[in-house]
Amino acid sequence: KKVLFSGMQATGNLTIGNYLGALKNWVNIGDEYECFFSVVDLHSITVRQDPATLRKRARELLTLYIAAGLDAEKNCIYYQSHVSAHAELSWILNCFTYMGELNRMTQFKDKSAKNADNINSGLFTYPVLMAADILLYQTDVVPVGIDQMQHLEIARDIGTRFNSIYGDVFTIPEIYMGKVGRKIMSLQEPSKKMSKSDENPNGSIYLTDEPDAIIRKFKRAVTDSGSDVIYSEDKPGIKNLIDIYCAITGKETKEVEKEFDGKGYGDFKLAVGETVMDCLKPIQDKQKELLKDKQYIDGVIKNNAEKANYFATKTLRKVQRKVGFPDRV
Ligand code: AQP
Helix, strand or coil, X not given: CEEEEXXXXXXXXXXXXXXXXXXXXHHHHHHHEEEEEEECHHHHCCCCCCHHHHHHXXXXXXXXXXXXXXXXXXXXXXXXXXXXXXXXXXXHHHCCCCHHHHHCCHHHHHHHHHCCCCCCHHHHHHHHHHHHHHHHCCCCEEECCHHHHHHHHHHHHHHHHHHHHHCCCCCCCEEECCCCCCCCECCCCCCCECCCCCCCHHHCCECCCCHHHHHHHHHHCCCCCCCCCCCCCCCHHHHHHHHHHHHHHXXXXXXXXXXXXXXXXXXXXXXXXXXXXXXHHHHHHHHXXXXXXXXXXXXXHHHHHHHHHHHHHHHHHHHHHHHCCCCCC
């Protein structure tokens, strides 16, 4: 089987952007692959976190992966910090990455603008750690949203560079993106990506939002002039809502335009809200139930950390040998 790797940070409440751009695709295509789904907590501390909150959110996120439909026996669902090979490979790959390459990363520019008082070197080398995450498992495919495209390209470049010096050590991964939901925008500012760390909670639908909050936020969503539900670049607000609706229902944009022909924005916004609500409810219920089952979740954490460590260490040892570190005796 080919290998799939992906991960998310427990840096806040997940949004439907994270769900539709990444998690939902993991569930859809996961069966075809040997999968590694990580809660990437090493990445999270590039921005200052409250320790107790980070620990709590990491557990909630790991549980959410399962609640969203990933089988914890078939898939390796684990915490990045439980597999030290990520940090070790990341150091080695840092020595094969140029400052100039990292300087071009738009996420670094965005995040350092947002965190001007803490532009740490971890934030700068974030893409190298992400390359290590992916290359460690000899990954063939990485399902992520479009915002991660640049990071995936640098991972491919670093892997290719290493291979060109030392021979075929790493599999060079491909990106996977769903047809729709690649970039869900803020409900309040449709020119901006919906993001878990957005300060305006009305712009994002969180996976933990209660039904009435979901409906309220969709009702308040910024729309455009006119009143027709049409998929057009000139109507970024409506376009975003159609994207959300299509990503959940699997409908085509043309079908949606027809469905709401002659109906106003109000009806459409309510329909999208109800669709999202119905989609999230079973996931929320399942997550609540799983969070109560400490023994089961602890078992998943322990078993999968062992499994991830086994595969990751295999690649790490090979890399250490290639670069010339002494053999273990
Ligand atoms: N708005 C989005 N639309 C589609 N996909 C999205 N992703 C994030 N936002 C959207 C995808 O979700 C995964 C989560 O990646 P992450 O946890 O590393 O965080 P991120 O990409 O930095 O996402 P956020 O929500 O914007 O987090 P913060 O606010 O912490 O920076 C990735 O696959 C991403 O593409």
